[in-house]
Amino acid sequence: MIRVYNTLSKQKEEFQPLQEGKVGIYLCGPTVYDKSHIGHMVGPIIFDTIKRYLSYSGYEVTWVVNITDVDDKLIVKSRERNLPMDAIAAEMTADYLGNLAALGVDQIDHMPKATEHIGDIIQFTQDLIDKGFAYAVDGDVFFDVAADQQYGKLSNRSADTAQGEGGEAASRKKSASDFALWKAAKEGEPSWDSPWGKGRPGWHIECSAMSRGILGESFDIHGGGLDLVFPHHENELAQSECCHGKPMVKYWMHNGLMRAGGASGKVGGRSDRDGEETETQATVETKISRSKGAGGLADLIETHGGERIRFFLLRTHYRSTIVFSEEGLQEAGTALESFYRLFERYQRITGNSFYELTPAVQRQAIDSDTLECEFLREIEALRLSYLGHMDDDFNTGGATSDLFDLVRSINRFIDQHDLEQGGTVEQQEALDAAVQTLRNLSAILGIFVTPPANACGNDELTDQLMELMIALRAEARASKNFEIADRIRDGLAAIGITIEDRKDGTGWRLG
Numbered sequence: 001m002i003r004v005y006n007t008l009s010k011q012k013e014e015f016q017p018l019q020e021g022k023v024g025i026y027l028c029g030p031t032v033y034d035k036s037h038i039g040h041m042v043g044p045i046i047f048d049t050i051k052r053y054l055s056y057s058g059y060e061v062t063w064v065v066n067i068t069d070v071d072d073k074l075i076v077k078s079r080e081r082n083l084p085m086d087a088i089a090a091e092m093t094a095d096y097l098g099n100l101a102a103l104g105v106d107q108i109d110h111m112p113k114a115t116e117h118i119g120d121i122i123q124f125t126q127d128l129i130d131k132g133f134a135y136a137v138d139g140d141v142f143f144d145v146a147a148d149q150q151y152g153k154l155s156n157r158s159a160d161t162a163q164g165e166g167g168e169a170a171s172r173k174k175s176a177s178d179f180a181l182w183k184a185a186k187e188g189e190p191s192w193d194s195p196w197g198k199g200r201p202g203w204h205i206e207c208s209a210m211s212r213g214i215l216g217e218s219f220d221i222h223g224g225g226l227d228l229v230f231p232h233h234e235n236e237l238a239q240s241e242c243c244h245g246k247p248m249v250k251y252w253m254h255n256g257l258m259r260a261g262g263a264s265g266k267v268g269g270r271s272d273r274d275g276e277e278t279e280t281q282a283t284v285e286t287k288i289s290r291s292k293g294a295g296g297l298a299d300l301i302e303t304h305g306g307e308r309i310r311f312f313l314l315r316t317h318y319r320s321t322i323v324f325s326e327e328g329l330q331e332a333g334t335a336l337e338s339f340y341r342l343f344e345r346y347q348r349i350t351g352n353s354f355y356e357l358t359p360a361v362q363r364q365a366i367d368s369d370t371l372e373c374e375f376l377r378e379i380e381a382l383r384l385s386y387l388g389h390m391d392d393d394f395n396t397g398g399a400t401s402d403l404f405d406l407v408r409s410i411n412r413f414i415d416q417h418d419l420e421q422g423g424t425v426e427q428q429e430a431l432d433a434a435v436q437t438l439r440n441l442s443a444i445l446g447i448f449v450t451p452p453a454n455a456c457g458n459d460e461l462t463d464q465l466m467e468l469m470i471a472l473r474a475e476a477r478a479s480k481n482f483e484i485a486d487r488i489r490d491g492l493a494a495i496g497i498t499i500e501d502r503k504d505g506t507g508w509r510l511g
């Protein structure tokens with residue numbers, strides 16, 4: 001039985017989809033005005049894993065991630081860069097998709113764009129006006145928070161919390177807590193015709209309209225970062241439930257945000273969505289900003305590889321704050337090495353590649369009593385522990401530690417029976433079964449899909465060779481043979497390795 005923590009009820013609930021065997025998931029996606037940073041990848045990696053686990057557990061899952069391609073930030077960026085808004089949106093969407101692919105996020109079924117759903121958004125807004133939950137003033141349309149008796153039930157905020165950008169549009173609102181469904185276009189802004197004149201959609205109404213369009217009026221899971229609970233999700237919920245008169249979402253799931261830790265701890269904390277959200281930032285952990293701290297995501301992916309980043313993120317429970325640091329990523333890399341070493345061992349013993357084993361698509365029950373050998377019973381216990389962790393609100397942190405235990409167990413078995421020197425047929429079969437289990441369980445986390453590229457330069461052999469090169473250069477310099485010392489440095493630079501003389505010794509890095 002899968003249990004899910006629901007932000008609405010503030011407790012873990014038994015997972016029972018609305019329709020037997022089927023699950024609809026909606027995750028709020030990016031506003032595509034700038035390149036993505038690692039903080040934007042937390043939600044996609046977690047929900048990619050959740051979808052994998054639900055599919056493995058027998059559900060047919062539809063996962064939607066929207067793209068906000070019309071927004072105040074995009075309009076500002078379009079002016080700054082003197083490019084049409086849609087050109088910027090297309091460029092940044094491509095960047096986003098490239099990052100998702102590099103991190104193994106490949107389970108998304110639909111990525112609707114706001115600008116492709118303007119008709120639905122206008123209809124939704126009109127329905128809310130007709131039902132008495134919204135009003136139009138001079139080309140703007142606002143949601144009337146006072147008309148919704150249930151407003152605030154997701155975030156536990158009182159209905160009179162002010163929201164919105166302020167400014168002259170705010171002066172037209174009946175109450176400071178009302179928010180925009182439709183914004184009148186100013187001179188030179190991208191706009192669409194509507195019953196209220198030329199304008200564009202507000203951010204919140206997009207998600208209500210697009211989730212309805214693809215998943216229906218009620219669906220199972222709505223996800224997003226904790227910073228979206230208020231006002232974005234509170235507003236989505238208000239819009240949809242007032243419009244349809246029924247619950248919008250069964251399980252509201254929110255992931256923790258990322259904050260900087262370790263030596264690289266200088267990260268901006270401002271929200272990267274519209275101004276409507278800034279006030280909530282005081283209540284959440286500092287978030288990695290687009291412009292500072294962690295550096296570009298593309299750089300990070302190039303340095304560490306997507307698998308390491310994904311593994312790093314999944315080691316923390318999705319509801320916890322993820323403390324981002326270069327050291328943490330390095331540590332994840334070291335941890336992954338123990339898996340890669342085992343895969344090499346397995347290949348030496350059996351001649352089979354771990355990567356060519358086909359992962360199981362669906363969960364199976366195994367009768368533990370039929371397992372003759374002690375080793376396979378141990379593997380089965382670890383498998384059950386892993387599934388128990390995942391069943392318990394998708395505890396990927398617990399699940400990854402079970403994978404480490406599997407590796408330890410398999411290595412011990414290989415050592416005990418000296419399998420690298422050959423073993424009995426039974427022992428080989430037991431090894432195959434255990435490694436297949438590791439394959440099945442790691443595929444759920446979306447890791448070890450393809451062999452690691454040694455290009456990221458953090459394997460053991462490279463480290464040892466570099467230690468040798470650095471020692472030779474130091475010896476050359478000590479004996480005043482600067483020609484050789486420079487040749488070592490320049491030769492390494494030519495293949496993309498930079499030698500760095502620091503106070504505490506000489507180090508190296510790629511690039």
Ligand SMILES: [Zn+2]
Nearest residue numbers: 028029207232
């Ligand atoms: Zn949304």
